[in-house]
Each structure stands twice: as structure tokens, then as C-alpha cells.
Amino acid sequence: MFRHLLATAALAALTATGAQAQDNKLKIGVLATLEGALTTLGEDAVRGLQVAVKQAGGKIAGKEVELIIVPTNASPDSALRGVRKLVEQDKVPIVIGPVSGSEGIALRDYSKTQPGVTFLNGSSGALETTFVTPSENFFRFNMNGAQWLAGLGEYLYKDKGYKKIVTLAEDYSFPYTQIMGLATEYCRLGGQITERLWVPLGTKDFASIIAKLPDDVDAIYLGLGGGDAVNFFNQYAQAGGKAKLVGGSIMVDQTVLSSKGAAKRLAIGVPSAGPQADTWDDPKWQAWVKAYQDAFPADKRFPIPSLTGTAYYNAFNALNQAMTKINGDLSDGHKKLRETLAALELDAPNGKIKLDKNRQAIGTNFVYEIVEAPNGDLVSKMVKLVPNVSQNLGFDDATFQRIGLPSRTSPECKKSY
Amino acid sequence: MAVIDARDTIEPRPVATQPLSVLGRVHPAAWLLAVFLLFLPAFASNFVLTQLFGWAMILGMVALSLMFLAGYGGMVSLVQLTVAACAGYMVAIFGTSAVDAISLKWAWWVAVPIAIVIAVIFGTISGALSVRTEGIYTIMITLAIASGFYYFTLQNYTIFNGFSGFNAVNAPVVFGVNWRDPIPFYYLCLFWAAASFLAVVYVSRSPFGLALQGTRDNARRMEALGFNVTAHRIAAYAFASLIAAIAGVLLVWQQIQISPGTAGVGPVVDILVIAVVGGIGRPIGPFIGAFIYVVLRTFAVDVLEGLGLDGKRFQLLIGLGFLVIVLFSPDGVLGLWSRFKDRVLNSNSLRPGGGSA
Numbered sequence: 001m002f003r004h005l006l007a008t009a010a011l012a013a014l015t016a017t018g019a020q021a022q023d024n025k026l027k028i029g030v031l032a033t034l035e036g037a038l039t040t041l042g043e044d045a046v047r048g049l050q051v052a053v054k055q056a057g058g059k060i061a062g063k064e065v066e067l068i069i070v071p072t073n074a075s076p077d078s079a080l081r082g083v084r085k086l087v088e089q090d091k092v093p094i095v096i097g098p099v100s101g102s103e104g105i106a107l108r109d110y111s112k113t114q115p116g117v118t119f120l121n122g123s124s125g126a127l128e129t130t131f132v133t134p135s136e137n138f139f140r141f142n143m144n145g146a147q148w149l150a151g152l153g154e155y156l157y158k159d160k161g162y163k164k165i166v167t168l169a170e171d172y173s174f175p176y177t178q179i180m181g182l183a184t185e186y187c188r189l190g191g192q193i194t195e196r197l198w199v200p201l202g203t204k205d206f207a208s209i210i211a212k213l214p215d216d217v218d219a220i221y222l223g224l225g226g227g228d229a230v231n232f233f234n235q236y237a238q239a240g241g242k243a244k245l246v247g248g249s250i251m252v253d254q255t256v257l258s259s260k261g262a263a264k265r266l267a268i269g270v271p272s273a274g275p276q277a278d279t280w281d282d283p284k285w286q287a288w289v290k291a292y293q294d295a296f297p298a299d300k301r302f303p304i305p306s307l308t309g310t311a312y313y314n315a316f317n318a319l320n321q322a323m324t325k326i327n328g329d330l331s332d333g334h335k336k337l338r339e340t341l342a343a344l345e346l347d348a349p350n351g352k353i354k355l356d357k358n359r360q361a362i363g364t365n366f367v368y369e370i371v372e373a374p375n376g377d378l379v380s381k382m383v384k385l386v387p388n389v390s391q392n393l394g395f396d397d398a399t400f401q402r403i404g405l406p407s408r409t410s411p412e413c414k415k416s417y
Numbered sequence: 418m419a420v421i422d423a424r425d426t427i428e429p430r431p432v433a434t435q436p437l438s439v440l441g442r443v444h445p446a447a448w449l450l451a452v453f454l455l456f457l458p459a460f461a462s463n464f465v466l467t468q469l470f471g472w473a474m475i476l477g478m479v480a481l482s483l484m485f486l487a488g489y490g491g492m493v494s495l496v497q498l499t500v501a502a503c504a505g506y507m508v509a510i511f512g513t514s515a516v517d518a519i520s521l522k523w524a525w526w527v528a529v530p531i532a533i534v535i536a537v538i539f540g541t542i543s544g545a546l547s548v549r550t551e552g553i554y555t556i557m558i559t560l561a562i563a564s565g566f567y568y569f570t571l572q573n574y575t576i577f578n579g580f581s582g583f584n585a586v587n588a589p590v591v592f593g594v595n596w597r598d599p600i601p602f603y604y605l606c607l608f609w610a611a612a613s614f615l616a617v618v619y620v621s622r623s624p625f626g627l628a629l630q631g632t633r634d635n636a637r638r639m640e641a642l643g644f645n646v647t648a649h650r651i652a653a654y655a656f657a658s659l660i661a662a663i664a665g666v667l668l669v670w671q672q673i674q675i676s677p678g679t680a681g682v683g684p685v686v687d688i689l690v691i692a693v694v695g696g697i698g699r700p701i702g703p704f705i706g707a708f709i710y711v712v713l714r715t716f717a718v719d720v721l722e723g724l725g726l727d728g729k730r731f732q733l734l735i736g737l738g739f740l741v742i743v744l745f746s747p748d749g750v751l752g753l754w755s756r757f758k759d760r761v762l763n764s765n766s767l768r769p770g771g772g773s774a
Binding site: 035068069070071073075076077078080081084085088089102105106109110171172173198200201407408 | 581673675678732
């Protein structure tokens with residue numbers, strides 16, 4: 001029986017390669033973190049995509065959309081294995097994804113070996129992905145982690161009066177990029193980052209790191225995400241922590257705020273920044289929130305779409321608009337599609353987005369604080385809007401090059417760069 | 418049976434080691450399989466070659482090294498994938514990768530041998546640390562080394578480049594052949610998988626292998642007969658590490674990159690699952706287990722969605738698949754097969770293969 005099963009599986013594997021994409025179908029490969037610490041982010045990314053497909057009537061330029069979703073666990077290995085299956089086995093012409101920073105870097109390198117495929121980033125936000133040796137066929141319609149904290153440094157220093165902070169973040173490319181965005185702005189004003197603490201992605205026990213947090217600082221910046229963020233909040237509450245907290249873009253967004261337990265109480269009043277503010281009154285944003293809420297029953301979604309949901313939604317819409325303009329013409333190695341994508345100005349629910357010469361988004365950023373909505377949900381309330389945030393973070397090209405790539409220790413915290 | 422064989426080792430020349438007699442006893446099914454594998458590139462796609470068969474053969478080699486230790490030496494070592502990853506990392510560090518600041522960019526014929534030597538030393542030292550323990554304690558020590566290596570690579574930035582690891586680690590161009598291309602790479606994997614398989618078969622019948630099986634069955638008696646049990650076990654680790662190290666070099670070329678996730682605690686345990694599912698009694702078992710693992714891992718989501726179920730539950734399908742195999746046959750797929758054969762032929766001849774670890 002098992003031999004039979006095995007034989008069928010092997011046969012299926014061999015014959016599946018012979019299957020052709022039909023003409024009236026457009027296969028889109030999707031990478032999402034459906035395992036590990038960032039699972040909730042990946043699940044919402046898929047939801048965002050599903051809403052976009054539904055709004056498009058399941059069609060792009062007359063072709064029926066078929067989504068092929070591959071799960072990853074936020075490691076570059078899993079992303080690469082997944083995208084190889086999508087491109088080499090399922091023969092998708094277009095890939096949307098991934099969710100997480102280091103996956104994005106792996107995908108950028110892979111995309112160079114597949115010139116016949118067009119890649120749209122999902123929500124990954126490492127700087128290097130589009131800054132170092134960018135790939136011709138890799139487009140990122142979301143801002144990177146550094147851009148997502150634009151405006152926060154000034155808000156912390158001037159409005160909140162935090163002069164000295166310590167950072168605690170996961171040890172990989174996305175949090176590095178986030179702290180780069182925070183440090184370049186906060187330190188230039190005169191703020192100090194006294195210490196940077198790092199924990200591995202997927203950390204479950206924060207007891208020792210909580211003990212290490214100093215108490216002679218004004219606030220603690222937390223750059224964790226998904227399950228790690230929830231675990232930290234719970235353990236910090238149990239330890240009786242009372243310090244003022246500042247969140248990274250995925251520390252206090254819906255993926256964390258919707259969880260049960262102590263996170264709720266600790267998150268209220270925490271300032272943060274990111275590419276969206278849950279209660280923004282812009283009609284486009286409100287329409288997107290409503291579409292998301294209508295598409296899924298309340299227990300199968302977040303109260304408000306999360307940042308990954310919005311990013312995947314935007315990526316699909318960018319693709320849809322570009323494909324509609326060129327009537328679905330993918331001839332000549334996607335030449336027309338790429339030209340159209342590069343020139344596209346996406347009127348996204350979270351502000352207008354256009355691409356720079358590295359095919360990296362220039363968009364609107366939001367500084368917000370977490371408040372409790374009348375119905376008890378925690379949501380982010382905008383305190384400041386920062387338009388036209390570019391990858392250079394307002395520096396000229398030469399200065400930005402000199403600052404260098406973000407890492408555990410870089411960029412340094414200083415008054416001028 | 419193994420104990421009887423072990424006694425034979427005292428005699429100078431065991432018959433079984435003579436190559437010709439070995440060739441003659443090869444099962445016809447094995448010839449069929451060999452022909453199938455040799456001609457696979459004629460009709461299979463690149464994905465099937467590198468991502469299914471290539472990956473399965475590489476994982477099979479790592480699991481084979483575990484099978485050698487567990488099946489013949491009675492030592493369940495969870496450090497084998499870590500040895501492979503160590504070799505992979507060394508290829509990236511001494512050879513070329515996109516991480517210019519760390520990679521030394523030495524030619525492959527320098528980098529690869531160094532990588533293999535370092536990995537074998539690492540594996541042998543791990544073995545030396547764990548051979549004096551038995552059963553669950555061996556598992557614990559090797560698991561501790563494996564997770565230690567994982568966290569070290571995750572947090573070390575000067576040598577291992579942390580979470581991101583090394584990308585763009587390409588197989589070299591040698592003799593005008595780009596070994597990164599699917600078909601050459603497939604044959605490269607096939608060659609080394611077959612070589613490791615034959616090496617394990619050969620060593621298992623050599624005086625050393627028979628003595629090792631003796632230490633598995635009764636270490637005290639072997640000691641009394643004058644064998645140095647500890648030395649035999651450490652040597653077994655060294656041999657197994659060599660296979661794992663070669664697999665590690667192939668692994669980094671297959672993935673084109675290496676990062677801590679390659680040898681995280683999950684994948685390390687997966688190697689044990691592969692070996693157990695395939696059957697830990699014979700060298701072909703790990704390859705069968707690896708193939709099942711790779712197929713499940715790659716297509717579980719598609720199968721679930723094809724059945725109209727939620728693709729997110731793919732781990733459930735993988736787990737159930739393994740559970741069913743282990744439940745129905747404690748000695749893996751091979752055990753199922755031999756039981757099936759026994760029933761059909763209704764013969765009560767000797768069960769082939771060694772003991773059950």
C-alpha cells in the first residue's frame with residue numbers, strides 16, 4: 001500500500017512537470033511565512049492577497065488568476081526552496097513575496113538567475129534587497145524597514161522627550177534596517193542609544209534578556225515580531241516591567257495586538273511608526289479596511305488588516321494595474337510589464353506609492369500610538385504623517401552610501417553622518 | 418547473525434569483501450533502479466532532478482551516515498546534519514560567496530578538501546565526546562552539540578555571518594562543465610550517493626564493520642576479545658562524518674546558499690525521522706526515507722489544496738505520513754517490504770540485514 005502510495009507520488013511528481021499553464025490562466029506564485037515565529041504575519045499576507053484577487057473578480061487582464069502558495073518559515077533556506085518550486089516546478093511567470101527581510105535578500109539573488117520571471121516583493125523590508133546589487137526583475141512596492149520608522153525618531157525626542165533609549169530586537173536584517181531608520185533620525189537630534197540588545201528570531205524565553213534591560217533610560221525600543229513580540233510582552237508583564245516602551249513596525253501592529261493576554265495592557269500608549277495607521281480617516285484606507293472585514297468572518301481575521309496584509313494587497317494591485325495597462329502582454333521576457341511597473345504610481349490605501357531607480361517604493365509613513373478603540377480592540381492612532389519617504393531617508397546619495405549597510409552595530413549613534 | 422559474522426572477523430579474509438562475488442549477488446531490482454536513475458535526466462524536468470532527486474540523495478547521504486552509526490554501531494547521533502552544515506559553511510567561507518567581507522575566495526580544489534577535513538575533524542571530536550555514553554545519552558549529547566552549533570552560527574557574525582548566512586555559493590565550473598546546471602549536478606549527487614552507499618556496504622562487511630557490529634551487540638564481549646571498543650566507535654564517527662561532509666558540500670551547492678536554518682534543531686531531527694522511516698537496518702533505507710520526506714515536504718500543500726482542504730495544515734499531512742509508516746512498521750518502509758515479501762513467498766528464510774539498531 002505504501003509502495004503504491006510512493007509510486008503514485010513519484011509519478012505525480014514526474015508528470016506534473018509536463019502540465020502546461022493554460023492560456024486563459026495566469027499562475028501567480030506566492031511565498032508567505034506560514035511556519036515559525038512570523039506565522040501570523042504570513043497568514044494575514046495571504047488574506048490581503050485574497051481580498052485583492054476577489055476585488056479584481058479573480059481575473060487579471062482577462063486571465064483567470066491562480067494563486068499557488070508556498071509556506072516558508074522566515075529563513076532564507078525555506079524561501080529559496082519555496083521559490084524554486086514555484087518557478088521551476090509550477091512554472092509561474094510571476095512571484096509575489098516574501099514576508100521577511102532575510103528571505104527577500106535570498107530572493108533578490110535568485111531572481112537574477114531567472115530573468116524570465118517577474119518578482120514583486122510581498123512585505124520584506126531589508127535595506128539590502130533593493131539597495132545592494134538590485135535585481136532588474138525584482139520590484140518592491142513597500143517601503144523598507146528604515147523608511148517605516150521615518151518620523152519616529154523626531155517624535156520620540158521632541159514630543160515624548162525621550163533622550164536616552166536602549167534597543168532590543170531580533171537578530172536579522174529587518175530589525176537592523178529598522179534601527180537604522182530610527183538611529184539616523186533620533187541620534188541626529190541628540191538622542192542617545194545606550195545599548196543594543198539582540199535575540200535570535202524565534203526566541204521563546206526572554207527571562208534573561210528582561211533581567212538585562214537597564215532602568216536608567218527613558219524608554220526601551222522593541223524590534224520584535226509575531227510570536228516573539230507576544231512572548232516578550234507576556235513575560236515582561238509577568239516580570240512586572242514598568243519601563244516606557246517604543247515599538248518597531250511589527251511590534252505593535254495587528255498581528256500582535258490581536259493576541260490574547262498581557263500584550264494588550266502593555267501595548268496601550270506605545271508609540272511606533274509604520275506604513276499604515278489603523279484609524280486613519282482617509283476614505284481609501286477606510287474602504288480597504290471595510291473590504292478586508294467583509295471578506296472574512298471576525299474570528300478568521302484581525303480587526304484591521306495588518307501591515308503584511310496591506311503590503312501583499314498593494315503588490316497584487318500594482319501587478320493588476322500594470323497588467324491591465326499592457327493588456328496582459330508578457331512577451332519579450334516581460335519587457336512591457338517591467339517598464340509599466342517601474343513607471344507605475346500606485347494609489348494605495350496607505351498613500352501614493354511610486355518606485356525609484358532601484359525599483360524601491362517611495363511612499364507615505366505614519367507615526368502612531370496604540371489606543372483602545374471603543375469596542376475594546378487595540379488599534380494604532382495616527383499622530384503624524386510623513387509624506388514621500390525615500391530609501392535614502394533624506395540623505396544625499398554619497399552620505400547614505402557612507403553610512404553603510406545596517407548591522408548589529410551600524411549605523412553608529414551620532415549627531416551628523 | 419551479526420554476532421556470528423563478528424566471529425568471522427578473526428579470520429584473516431572474510432569472503433564477502435571480494436568485489437566480484439558482491440556484484441553477482443546484486444538484486445535485479447537494484448539493476449533496474451540503477452538504470453532508472455542513470456537515464457532519469459532524459460525525461461525528468463530540472464526541478465525533479467535537483468529539487469527532488471538531488472535533494473533526496475543529499476539528505477539520503479546524511480541519513481546514511483546516521484544509519485551507519487545507528488544500524489551498525491548502535492549509536493544514534495543527531496550531529497550528522499550539523500557535520501554536513503559545517504562542511505557547507507566551510508565551503509562558503511574558504512570558497513566564494515556574495516559575502517565578500519568573510520569569504521576567502523580560494524579555488525574550489527582548495528576550499529572543498531579543507532571543508533571536508535574540518536567537518537570530519539568536527540564530527541570525530543563530537544563522536545569522541547559521545548561514544549562513552551549509551552542510548553538516550555548519546556542522543557542528548559549529540560543534540561546538544563547540534564543545537565550549540567545552530568545557535569553559534571546564528572549569533573556569530575565574524576565567521577558565520579549570523580541569520581543571513583552566505584548566499585551565492587555556486588558549484589564550480591570544472592573540466593568545462595558547469596556543475597551548477599541541473600543535469601551535471603544530478604549526476605554529481607548520484608555519483609556520490611552511490612559511492613557512499615557502496616562504501617557503507619563494503620565497510621559493513623569489512624573486518625572493521627563486523628567488529629563495529631560486534632560492539633553494538635555486545636561491547637563487553639568485544640572488549641574481552643581484545644578489541645578497543647572506543648577506538649572502533651570513534652573511527653565509525655570519522656567514517657560517517659566523511660559521508661556527511663561530502664553531502665554537506667553538495668547541499669550548499671544545491672541550495673546555492675547556507676544559513677543557520679539549514680542545520681536548525683528541526684532539520685537535525687528530520688534526519689533521524691528520515692533514517693527511521695526509511696529503515697535503519699540497511700543502507701538503502703535512508704535514501705528511501707529521504708525520497709519520501711522530500712516528496713511530502715514539496716507537495717503536501719498541493720495535495721491538501723487538491724483535496725479542497727486548507728493548505729496551511731501541510732505539516733499535519735507530513736506528520737501523519739511519517740506516523741502511519743512508523744506505526745505500521747517499526748523498522749520503516751524496508752521493514753514493510755520485507756514483511757510483505759515474507760507473507761507472499763511464505764518462506765521462513767533468514768531475515769536479511771542486520772539487527773534493528
